[in-house]
Amino acid sequence: MIDDSDRSQLARYEAFVELSREMIAAVDLLQVAQLVVSRLKYVTNVHAWRFLGLEMHNEPDQIGKLTTDSHFLVIDGAGGKVSMSHATSLQLTEFELNIWKEGKAKIFDTAALAKAEKNLPEIFQNTESVQIYVCPHWETNQLRGLLVTSARTTLFDQVDIKFIGLVASFFHRKVGYLLNEQHLNEALVAAHNQTERANTALAEQLSIRTGELHVSDESLAQVRTDYQKAYPMAVMAALVPSLAHDLNTSVGNTAMVTSTMRDSLTEISHKMSVGAMRRTDLDSFLATLKEGLRIVETENVRISDLVSCLKQMSIDQATQRRRTFDVDQLIDEILITLSPTLRNRSVTIVRTIALELYMDSYPGPLSQVITNLVQNALVHAFEERTSGTITLLAEALANQRLRLVVEDNGKGMDAEIIGHLFEPFFTTKSGQGGSGIGLAFSRQLVEETLGGQLDVESTPGLGSRFIIELPCVAPSTSVH
Numbered sequence: 001m002i003d004d005s006d007r008s009q010l011a012r013y014e015a016f017v018e019l020s021r022e023m024i025a026a027v028d029l030l031q032v033a034q035l036v037v038s039r040l041k042y043v044t045n046v047h048a049w050r051f052l053g054l055e056m057h058n059e060p061d062q063i064g065k066l067t068t069d070s071h072f073l074v075i076d077g078a079g080g081k082v083s084m085s086h087a088t089s090l091q092l093t094e095f096e097l098n099i100w101k102e103g104k105a106k107i108f109d110t111a112a113l114a115k116a117e118k119n120l121p122e123i124f125q126n127t128e129s130v131q132i133y134v135c136p137h138w139e140t141n142q143l144r145g146l147l148v149t150s151a152r153t154t155l156f157d158q159v160d161i162k163f164i165g166l167v168a169s170f171f172h173r174k175v176g177y178l179l180n181e182q183h184l185n186e187a188l189v190a191a192h193n194q195t196e197r198a199n200t201a202l203a204e205q206l207s208i209r210t211g212e213l214h215v216s217d218e219s220l221a222q223v224r225t226d227y228q229k230a231y232p233m234a235v236m237a238a239l240v241p242s243l244a245h246d247l248n249t250s251v252g253n254t255a256m257v258t259s260t261m262r263d264s265l266t267e268i269s270h271k272m273s274v275g276a277m278r279r280t281d282l283d284s285f286l287a288t289l290k291e292g293l294r295i296v297e298t299e300n301v302r303i304s305d306l307v308s309c310l311k312q313m314s315i316d317q318a319t320q321r322r323r324t325f326d327v328d329q330l331i332d333e334i335l336i337t338l339s340p341t342l343r344n345r346s347v348t349i350v351r352t353i354a355l356e357l358y359m360d361s362y363p364g365p366l367s368q369v370i371t372n373l374v375q376n377a378l379v380h381a382f383e384e385r386t387s388g389t390i391t392l393l394a395e396a397l398a399n400q401r402l403r404l405v406v407e408d409n410g411k412g413m414d415a416e417i418i419g420h421l422f423e424p425f426f427t428t429k430s431g432q433g434g435s436g437i438g439l440a441f442s443r444q445l446v447e448e449t450l451g452g453q454l455d456v457e458s459t460p461g462l463g464s465r466f467i468i469e470l471p472c473v474a475p476s477t478s479v480h
Helices: 004-025 029-042 094-102 110-119 158-211 217-273 279-319 327-343 363-381 415-420 438-449
Strands: 048-054 071-078 081-088 106-108 131-139 142-151 323-326 347-353 358-361 388-397 401-408 453-459 463-471
Touching: 004 029, 004 158, 004 217, 004 279, 029 048, 029 071, 029 081, 029 158, 048 158, 071 158, 094 110, 094 142, 106 110, 110 131, 131 158, 142 158, 158 217, 217 279, 323 327, 327 347, 327 363, 327 388, 358 363, 358 463, 363 388, 363 401, 363 438, 363 463, 438 453
Parallel strands: 347 388
Antiparallel strands: 048 071, 048 142, 071 081, 106 131, 131 142, 323 358, 388 401, 401 463, 453 463
């Protein structure tokens, strides 16, 4: 029979499991902090809390030692409200600097708090706190953060301290993962912006040169060649931030779930060793383990798919190597790399791909052409619509040829736009990030590298249809 104390502890454990699941699914720092400030009361006795997390771009000179350049993320939670800020080590109180220097779990009772009252962070002042518990987080032999919690009326017991440690471990890892992701995305965006600026400058340079009467044909050809070499990498660079976000999310979720299962295993092992395990404990542990394994398996499959497809596309794009490939598999790889871009758009992809449709050709240029056409539809076809459909079709033709179609039900184009569509630097998005090189370069790849033709059919209001006809075996004279 379960007594009241056991029932209370079980309820708190279930509340912790639910909180940890919600934290795994959270996508930003504010959401994580709001979850803790609203749900922590169901897990343990905490009146107010403060988190100090060392920013990743500022490392301590040595273990536990801060410099004047050390920067912190500061998150406060109390009374159902949360606030976030940034601070340097010079802005921390003497109390905070001391507990950081010690870098270990520590409890401050009423007497100790009375002595330190003037040095306490504002969130702990004038709250009649009877106890403060400090929970540190270490990674790779470095102190990365502190979770400082206070109790106002009832002292922390051993169960409170255990649950505070569990929540702190989860909270530290999730915040660290989100900070890492944020810094990585900022670096990727900066790299992408730098590529865009270089592309824009190169496009402007070429535009100026084409307008000069005295420009030589050799100079113009060289500039176009340089741009065409840079363009495939620009296309890949545009995909990198969203792909990196997806990979980081999957890796972070896997790490968080693994930590949960490890903590659950430690808990159940302890109960078994002291003979305190009940059927409800085992059932809860098995449910957590089952759900955790399901999440890990799902995320690992996604990581494997993303890495495999990105690796294959990168090799194909960089080397433009010729090989035999299955068109259906190539379309799969393209859609996986585009999935982060498509996820936040109300656009449905419909595939009608013939089975066992093989090519002896250049998968890099072909995947680039298809990627360009899909992205072109996302940018232009649905800009005035809330939803739409892009259809990918591949079918065999006579005489060892095939037809690929990228069709959308977007706003379509009139005859005047179609007449200029494949001209270099023609764009309807001038001044809005459009370079006007994508479709022109796609047609050049189809004709010169793949040995085929690229045409378009479109009706205003009824969508557009890009038609690619190719030989299944690329001509040996293709430029690559």
